[in-house]
Amino acid sequence: MSEHLTPLHEAIDALDAAWAGAGSAQGLSRSQLIAANDAVGVLRRRLDALHAEIAAGIAHESRPELGAGSLAKEQGFRSTAGLIAATGGGTTGDAARLVKVGEATAPRANLLGEALPAKYPAVQAALARGDVSAPAAAAIITLLDRVGIKIGAARVGEAEALLVERAPGLSMDDVRKLVTRAEAWLDPDGVAPREETRGARALTMFERDGMLHITAKLDIAAGAPVKTAIQEYVSAAFRSRAHAVAPDAPDADRRSVPMIQADALSEICAHALGCHNDDLPLAGATVIVRVDLNDLESGSGYATIDGMDSPVSITSCRRLAASGGVIPWVLGGDGEILDWGRERRLFTRAQRRALAARDGGCAMCGIDPQLTRAHHIRWWHRDAGPTDLDNAVLLCESCHHRIHDNGWDIRIDGEGAAGRVWLIPPPHVDAQQRPRLGGWARYDIAA
Incomplete structure (x- = not known):
């Protein structure tokens, strides 16, 4: 067996161990299903890495200067992407992104034939370990290529390391959010030009x-x-x-x-x-804009809006700040009490705003703040938990039940709206109970 394929065989062995001789997935226990799902995820990501490497090789053997001797043309295809898409059953767009990943993570050589590291070595290592998928790697590489000339090699290396560190464990949708925020962090001056599509x-x-x-x-x-x-x-x-009273009633x-x-x-x-309908249920609706005070005062940088993936420029931020129903994320400045101890059970509007600033929505699934409620981490009745920010978290109803029913724990690091939420899985989910970052901080590349 080739040593190069060892990680792939290790992933297959892990899947075989998780399957434990069952005839089909229906015969697996819950713990086996989770283990098998994890093993399949690692196997797929390591296959992605291998496929990207192969795609880069095919692209090299199909480069335009080879003319009719191009590997893709010999096989009856007009392009490398066409060949890979046909054999893999995917789209040519997916195949082109796979080639891009393979070329950006392949070893290189200078004009003298001396070996050079890959263009993006951290992405290469993460792919080889099975930490990130090829689509996630493609999103990271596309961003770094786009901003590389503006920010320089040193900053690109810093951004690459941070993105590779944050991407594992995120869905592709969340990776896109992470990359979008990262672009604004790396190139804040580029936010306004991108808004010209307004x-x-x-x-x-x-x-x-x-x-x-x-x-x-x-x-x-x-x-x-x-x-x-x-x-x-x-x-x-x-x-x-x-x-x-009667949800099944005819009306x-x-x-x-x-x-x-x-x-x-x-x-x-x-x-x-x-403007006379006082019963319209919008009293609690607030647009929350997050912006650094120095950026707001200087007119540089960017801002983000809770519930929106794309950042906005400082100009747009200032325009929003002049509108009603918009608040800054630094709260409590008007003397509003944010910690109530045991004096009251329900969280106030000011506390909910502070929690929305900290959590950005449901701390577990990320759904928008308008669809969440503030919950006591240490219960009000059972644990005599106080109605304070350090004992509060925003959760949607589904995640609230999931946390209580399945034995998850929540920890808050830091104080007030500046704290960070950590979700602690129960032993049957993760034997080591490794904390998972929750809330808005998951997408904050600078956190």
């Missing part, structure tokens, strides 16, 4: 079949209050539904989320026209 914003309306059809495309700053208001309306509708609210969102837009606009 001129492409549009909203179209037309009537057909007795219905009004609305299609909208908004920049992040303009879209934030729209998204926040509609989500708060949906959240209020679900809270009302949960407290209904019970059975609207789907898209239907409630449509109703939200209609009622919000109706309120704006007459």
Whole structure:
């Protein structure tokens, strides 16, 4: 067996051990299912690394200067991506990204034939260990290539190490969020030019079949209050539904989320026209903008908006700050009490804002703050837990039940809104109970 394939065989052995002779997945216990899923994940990522390496080799043997002698053309394909996509069953776009990963992580040589390290050695090592997938590596490499000329080699190396450290354990959706935040951190001056597409914003309306059809495309700053208001309306509708006396009654609210969102837009606009509907359930809706005070004062840097993946420029941040319903993330400055001890059970609006600033939404799954509630970590009745920020966490209903039902623990490092949330899995999930960073800090590349 080639030593180069040893990591792959180790992953296969781990999968074989997890399977433990079962005839099918239906015969596996819960612990075996988790072990098998983990083993498959490692195996897939190590296969990704091997496939990227092979793709780079095929690309080298299919370079344009070879003409008709190109490996891809010999096999009947116009390009390397076409050959790889056909044999792997994927898209040519996926194949092209695989080639890009392979070339960026392959050993190199200078003009004298002397060996050089890979362009991105940290990504190469993470791929080989099975820590990151090829799509995650492609997202990181694409970012580093894009900002490399602006920030220089030293900063690229720093960013590469940080991204490789943060990416393991994240879904591809979360890796994209991480990369988006990282780009603003690495190139804050580039946020404003990227916002120039604001001129492409549009909203179209037309009537057909007795219905009004609305299609909208908004920049992040303009879209934030729209998204926040509609989500708060949906959240209020679900809270009302949960407290209904007879949810199975003929007149019970059975609207789907898209239907409630449509109703939200209609009622919000109706309120704006007459501005007399005091029953509109939007009292708690707030757009939270995170920005460094020095950046805000100097006019440089960037800001982020909770519930939105893309950063905004300082100019957009200042425009938002001039609007109602927008607050800075440093809270309690108006003398609002953020720690109540045992004097009261329910968290105040000021405390919820502070928690939204710290957690950015559900500390476990990341859903937006409007869809969460503040919960005591040490329970109010059972543990005599205080109603303080250091004993509070934002959780959606699903994650709240999941944490309590499955034995997860939560730890807060730091004080108040500057703290960080750590999720401690139970032994049956992770025998070593290694803490997992939760909340907004997961995507904060500078944290």
